[in-house]
Amino acid sequence: MATKGQPVPLGSASVKLVAAEKDSPPAARLRESGAIIFAKTTMPDYGMLSSGLSSFHPLTRNPWDLSKNAGGSSSGAGAAAAAGYGPLHLGTDIGGSIRLPGSWCGLVALKPSFGRVPIDPPYVGRVAGPMTRTVDDAALMMCVLSKPDRRDGTSLPADSSLHWKVVDKPPRKLRLGLMLDAGAGQPLESEVRNVAIKAAKAFESAGAVVTEIDGILTREMLDGLDHFWRARLWDDLSKLSPDERDKTLPYIVKWAESAAKLSGVDVVRGFNATMAIRAAAANLFHDLDYVISPVSPVVNFPAEFASPVNDPDRPFEHIAFTVPWNMAENPAISVNGGYDAKGFPIGVQIVGRRFDDIGVLGMAKTFEGLRGAQRPWPSSPES
Numbered sequence: 001m002a003t004k005g006q007p008v009p010l011g012s013a014s015v016k017l018v019a020a021e022k023d024s025p026p027a028a029r030l031r032e033s034g035a036i037i038f039a040k041t042t043m044p045d046y047g048m049l050s051s052g053l054s055s056f057h058p059l060t061r062n063p064w065d066l067s068k069n070a071g072g073s074s075s076g077a078g079a080a081a082a083a084g085y086g087p088l089h090l091g092t093d094i095g096g097s098i099r100l101p102g103s104w105c106g107l108v109a110l111k112p113s114f115g116r117v118p119i120d121p122p123y124v125g126r127v128a129g130p131m132t133r134t135v136d137d138a139a140l141m142m143c144v145l146s147k148p149d150r151r152d153g154t155s156l157p158a159d160s161s162l163h164w165k166v167v168d169k170p171p172r173k174l175r176l177g178l179m180l181d182a183g184a185g186q187p188l189e190s191e192v193r194n195v196a197i198k199a200a201k202a203f204e205s206a207g208a209v210v211t212e213i214d215g216i217l218t219r220e221m222l223d224g225l226d227h228f229w230r231a232r233l234w235d236d237l238s239k240l241s242p243d244e245r246d247k248t249l250p251y252i253v254k255w256a257e258s259a260a261k262l263s264g265v266d267v268v269r270g271f272n273a274t275m276a277i278r279a280a281a282a283n284l285f286h287d288l289d290y291v292i293s294p295v296s297p298v299v300n301f302p303a304e305f306a307s308p309v310n311d312p313d314r315p316f317e318h319i320a321f322t323v324p325w326n327m328a329e330n331p332a333i334s335v336n337g338g339y340d341a342k343g344f345p346i347g348v349q350i351v352g353r354r355f356d357d358i359g360v361l362g363m364a365k366t367f368e369g370l371r372g373a374q375r376p377w378p379s380s381p382e383s
Contacts, residue, residue: 108335124327178291281324
């Protein structure tokens, strides 16, 4: 996120530090509304990891357990929110980069409908959204972030009917799908499964009609997105000099440079996965109001890893529950649903139909009341 007068390093030592001439749309809307922007938080190189690794910054660790990863790509925002640096934090998300650190850091983390929050530069599936400790604070940010900005030609028109003061959404008779198998990616760990089931049962006890559903992602879709994103980043990295490229995180370079072997048809087929996912999501919501699922298939992973699998040949096994909603443009939120045996937070994802951001926030607000008391936030090691 560009902020006037400060560089935008993209988390990578290979990026030249040039001061931004103006605020990005989200930063501009926050500043105009009186927000005090006192810190810029980090992300991994080019935002292409769900991890706190970066060639530009020291390692970002998870405040709940410093041996664990904060997730990413909005790693700094997730860690800062959990550690209490401030009440309002901003992340970006193209495959899970708001919700994954939100889940691993115990936060409320909203990926809005595509176009709801103007962003510059816009890109397929890319959104900005709030990362906070409560649903009310996320809604407070959205009332500002959703204001229009002409720099984003994909942004939605201003809607005077949207009222971002969120109240509980009564779940009685709502049709909820419980998705415990994404269709591809890593297997679901038992403690994550239990938290998702408990969340669904809480909604069911409040009157919702819950049905277990199949995931919409396939191996072909996930691999297609991988090919498309490799080619997209290799286009950037290939323009750097060898010395500049060598400054990039080696994991990222190894992942991206394999795109040089892909054909144009391979990359187009990869991009076409976005359309296939969109169609599958639209079909899924014919008979559902909301989907309840895990955010991540795993409880946590080591701070030093680039991803839970930590293999550049299998980089996206952990985003199978999150990435479909970027490509399909649906609003999706991560809310803390419980903890593992050691007290580490586990997020629950609530997904709504396109443009139903208010409904998703309302469901999250209801869940805050249904899930029971939360554990205290992490305190500093010295306290």
